[in-house]
Amino acid sequence: MKKLKVIISGGGTGGHIFPALSIANELKARVPGVEILFVGALGKMEMERVPAAGYPIVGLPVMGLPRKASLKMFRFLWMLYQSMRKARKVIDDFQPDVAIGVGGFASGPVLKAAVRKGVPAILQEQNSYAGVTNKLLSTKVRKICVAYPNMERYFPAQKIVLTGNPVRQNLLLPVDKAEALKEFGLTPDKLVVLIVGGSLGARTLNEAVIVNLELIAQSGVQVLWQTGKIYYNEMLERLKGIQPENLKPVEFLSNMDFAYKVADLVISRAGAGTISELCLLGKPSVLVPSPNVAEDHQTKNALALVENDAAVLVKDVDAKRELFREAFELVKDTKRLATLSANSLKLARPNATSDIVNVILNELK
Numbered sequence: 584m585k586k587l588k589v590i591i592s593g594g595g596t597g598g599h600i601f602p603a604l605s606i607a608n609e610l611k612a613r614v615p616g617v618e619i620l621f622v623g624a625l626g627k628m629e630m631e632r633v634p635a636a637g638y639p640i641v642g643l644p645v646m647g648l649p650r651k652a653s654l655k656m657f658r659f660l661w662m663l664y665q666s667m668r669k670a671r672k673v674i675d676d677f678q679p680d681v682a683i684g685v686g687g688f689a690s691g692p693v694l695k696a697a698v699r700k701g702v703p704a705i706l707q708e709q710n711s712y713a714g715v716t717n718k719l720l721s722t723k724v725r726k727i728c729v730a731y732p733n734m735e736r737y738f739p740a741q742k743i744v745l746t747g748n749p750v751r752q753n754l755l756l757p758v759d760k761a762e763a764l765k766e767f768g769l770t771p772d773k774l775v776v777l778i779v780g781g782s783l784g785a786r787t788l789n790e791a792v793i794v795n796l797e798l799i800a801q802s803g804v805q806v807l808w809q810t811g812k813i814y815y816n817e818m819l820e821r822l823k824g825i826q827p828e829n830l831k832p833v834e835f836l837s838n839m840d841f842a843y844k845v846a847d848l849v850i851s852r853a854g855a856g857t858i859s860e861l862c863l864l865g866k867p868s869v870l871v872p873s874p875n876v877a878e879d880h881q882t883k884n885a886l887a888l889v890e891n892d893a894a895v896l897v898k899d900v901d902a903k904r905e906l907f908r909e910a911f912e913l914v915k916d917t918k919r920l921a922t923l924s925a926n927s928l929k930l931a932r933p934n935a936t937s938d939i940v941n942v943i944l945n946e947l948k
């Protein structure tokens with residue numbers, strides 16, 4: 584029998600890469616011998632993370648659309664032309680049976696090339712809003728798997744399937760809490776607040792930590808703080824000589840299952856992937872949506888929880904002043920934590936990955 588060949592394209596941040604890997608793993612588990620090729624953007628996070636997860640990846644030379652008209656526009660158009668050519672070559676050489684776009688730089692050229700060759704294409708949109716590339720592609724693809732209702736605002740209604748976002752399967756495996764606490768140098772006798780600024784770290788959350796060191800030191804709570812790779816050294820520098828003992832900075836959490844396990848409360852940006860994880864695990868959270876994303880979509884992501892009493896929202900502008908006061912009060916209120924946890928579990932879509940793979944396989948029948 585002919586082997587199934589699948590191209591998965593996109594990336595840029597963890598928010599696109601991790602769902603892509605979940606889809607790949609589920610396909611591998613369900614379709615013996617499936618051949619999966621990733622296509623990402625050269626220099627972006629996927630070029631490391633995808634091979635580390637055991638899949639081959641081809642990189643396209645792409646850059647984001649410049650926000651203002653400038654000379655950068657010529658460079659952008661040239662790169663786009665180059666990546667369109669390379670995408671067409673990848674499709675010709677690999678001959679996929681289906682192409683899946685998960686959003687991010689490489690998705691556009693690859694899905695466009697696939698559709699031109701008559702390859703069925705499917706999109707997975709993680710957010711409650713659709714970016715330009717996905718809107719343009721939506722008329723050409725067969726199906727669009729989404730995680731939020733009302734996406735007819737952006738996509739043809741008959742193509743939309745509400746599946747939820749794929750979440751890495753390993754997050755659901757049992758974790759030994761004592762081992763996890765030890766891993767981060769935390770003790771079992773104190774509550775833990777976890778701070779995550781999305782896959783890249785968040786400047787606002789980091790600044791909020793720095794201006795609240797005294798409050799943190801006096802809180803009686805342990806704080807596990809993901810700074811993000813690019814901010815890590817700067818943060819260590821600023822902590823020199825004044826780092827409270829109960830504050831544990833880390834660059835990146837490669838074991839989120841451990842981090843979620845130890846956390847009594849999570850302070851986080853409101854990226855779609857993180858939100859899906861918080862719901863799946865029923866983790867109470869204080870969300871600080873990033874104001875630097877298109878159409879303020881993180882606020883919309885966060886409101887999906889807040890409106891169901893499943894999380895608390897603190898605005899980016901208020902973070903330095905309010906975030907830790909609010910979080911330390913909340914983490915000690917076990918009744919409120921239980922309510923937030925129960926309500927977030929109700930919003931989880933634990934079958935998202937297998938539902939998406941069903942959509943993919945159905946298109947091949």
Ligand SMILES: CC(=O)N[C@H]1[C@@H](OP(=O)(O)OP(=O)(O)OC[C@H]2O[C@@H](n3ccc(=O)[nH]c3=O)[C@H](O)[C@@H]2O)O[C@H](CO)[C@@H](O)[C@@H]1O
Binds near residue numbers: 709838853860
């Ligand atoms: C600034 C920006 O453009 N953010 C977007 C990006 O977010 P971003 O890439 O931050 O993505 P998400 O919040 O969706 O997902 C982050 C993922 O990284 C993992 N993680 C995070 C930190 C860490 O130390 N270790 C780790 O493994 C989380 O568990 C999660 O699986 O894509 C999301 C999904 O399209 C969007 O909703 C966000 O608005």
